[in-house]
Amino acid sequence: MRKLLSLLALGAVLWPGSLPLQAADRDEPVEVSLRIRDHRFEPEVVEVPAGRRVKLVIHNEDSTVEEFESYSLGREKLVAGGSSITVFVGPLKAGEYDFFGEYHQETANGRLVAR
Amino acid sequence: MAASSRVEAVLAAALFLGLGMGAPWAVAGPSDYVYPAVVEEGERELDFKAGSASVRGGGHEEQQSLGIGVGVNSRWFTEVYAKWHREPGDARSFDAIEWENRLQLTETGRHAVDAGLLVEVERPQDRSEGYEVRWGLLLQKDLSPAWRANLNLLLEHHLAADEGSKGEFGYQWQMMRRWRPQLEFGLQGFGSTTESSNRLGPVLAGSLRLNGRQKLKYNAGWLWGTTTWSSPQNFRMQVEYEF
Numbered sequence: 001m002r003k004l005l006s007l008l009a010l011g012a013v014l015w016p017g018s019l020p021l022q023a024a025d026r027d028e029p030v031e032v033s034l035r036i037r038d039h040r041f042e043p044e045v046v047e048v049p050a051g052r053r054v055k056l057v058i059h060n061e062d063s064t065v066e067e068f069e070s071y072s073l074g075r076e077k078l079v080a081g082g083s084s085i086t087v088f089v090g091p092l093k094a095g096e097y098d099f100f101g102e103y104h105q106e107t108a109n110g111r112l113v114a115r
Numbered sequence: 116m117a118a119s120s121r122v123e124a125v126l127a128a129a130l131f132l133g134l135g136m137g138a139p140w141a142v143a144g145p146s147d148y149v150y151p152a153v154v155e156e157g158e159r160e161l162d163f164k165a166g167s168a169s170v171r172g173g174g175h176e177e178q179q180s181l182g183i184g185v186g187v188n189s190r191w192f193t194e195v196y197a198k199w200h201r202e203p204g205d206a207r208s209f210d211a212i213e214w215e216n217r218l219q220l221t222e223t224g225r226h227a228v229d230a231g232l233l234v235e236v237e238r239p240q241d242r243s244e245g246y247e248v249r250w251g252l253l254l255q256k257d258l259s260p261a262w263r264a265n266l267n268l269l270l271e272h273h274l275a276a277d278e279g280s281k282g283e284f285g286y287q288w289q290m291m292r293r294w295r296p297q298l299e300f301g302l303q304g305f306g307s308t309t310e311s312s313n314r315l316g317p318v319l320a321g322s323l324r325l326n327g328r329q330k331l332k333y334n335a336g337w338l339w340g341t342t343t344w345s346s347p348q349n350f351r352m353q354v355e356y357e358f
Contacts (some may be wrong), residue, residue, distance in 0.1 A: 003193060018318075022278075031234070053224075065157075067157070069326075071293075071295075071296050072260060074257055074260060074263065075188070075223065075224070075291060076155055077155075077156070078155075078156040078157045078189070086222070087223075088222065088223065088224030089223045089224055089260075092260065093259070093260070097260070100330055103327075103328065
């Protein structure tokens with residue numbers, strides 16, 4: 001019986017368009033650009049639509065390494081000096097999500113606002 | 116179906132199958148932890164793990180390990196451990212050297228499920244055991260910003276051992292509620308085919324920020340055996356110092 005259920009689950013997942021999961025995948029993330037300059041995020045407050053996945057593209061224009069970190073978003077990612085990273089988050093409920101640069105926490109702070 | 120959707124469908128199917136098989140799995144020691152599928156580049160850590168499991172028939176089995184690990188890049192984390200072990204009635208002794216490697220296969224959050232690969236090699240002090248190889252698929256999903264789920268499907272076997280042994284399947288799962296950095300809570304479970312063991316119970320986790328980038332991370336769980344061959348009670352904990 002368990003094998004039968006497993007096979008049914010496999011079929012359901014692989015059947016084209018049969019699950020909301022696959023429909024959601026076709027929902028391209030909203031792309032938002034951020035830059036780090038002089039150890040600060042620009043802009044510091046970013047608005048994104050609630051309920052959508054978000055692709056943050058973070059350009060570090062400083063020559064030093066930084067780490068994008070957000071507990072509320074559950075993300076932590078290193079960005080070398082003079083390079084870029086992408087961070088995928090969401091879909092987010094409406095609300096505010098703080099983030100910061102782990103190497104320069106006194107200046108590199110920002111907030112994602114989902115509306 | 117787009118290529119990325121197909122990848123996600125296959126990963127989701129693996130997750131469904133893992134849950135559906137209900138195999139009496141496991142590959143488990145008292146200090147085992149749930150491997151994350153995600154790797155953090157630049158992370159350097161000292162890692163201490165310990166576990167104590169009651170043994171049917173009396174006494175406790177204990178295991179400790181001390182490791183040093185590094186996130187080499189955004190895809191590869193590697194760690195080397197020294198492990199100690201104590202059987203009921205015996206003295207604690209050095210048990211093995213272990214080399215853990217986690218490879219992140221998908222970009223965090225990009226697909227429906229984050230996937231990684233574990234490849235771990237252990238060289239027991241008892242050379243007659245040869246080499247113990249553990250590998251498998253690591254799956255992780257943010258159900259929301261607050262909830263995270265993990266499911267790991269593992270296979271373990273011995274190479275170059277004096278006695279032949281069949282491969283052993285195991286699973287690990289965890290559901291965590293992210294509340295605040297210092298304190299998260301959830302449930303986790305471990306299982307193995309060898310002795311039809313299955314353990315599950317509550318877990319607490321968190322991290323304390325020290326100076327600059329330094330952090331102290333912890334997680335600890337109290338597990339109950341749910342089958343005849345499982346350890347009735349198992350306490351396990353892990354403390355990591357990130358620098």
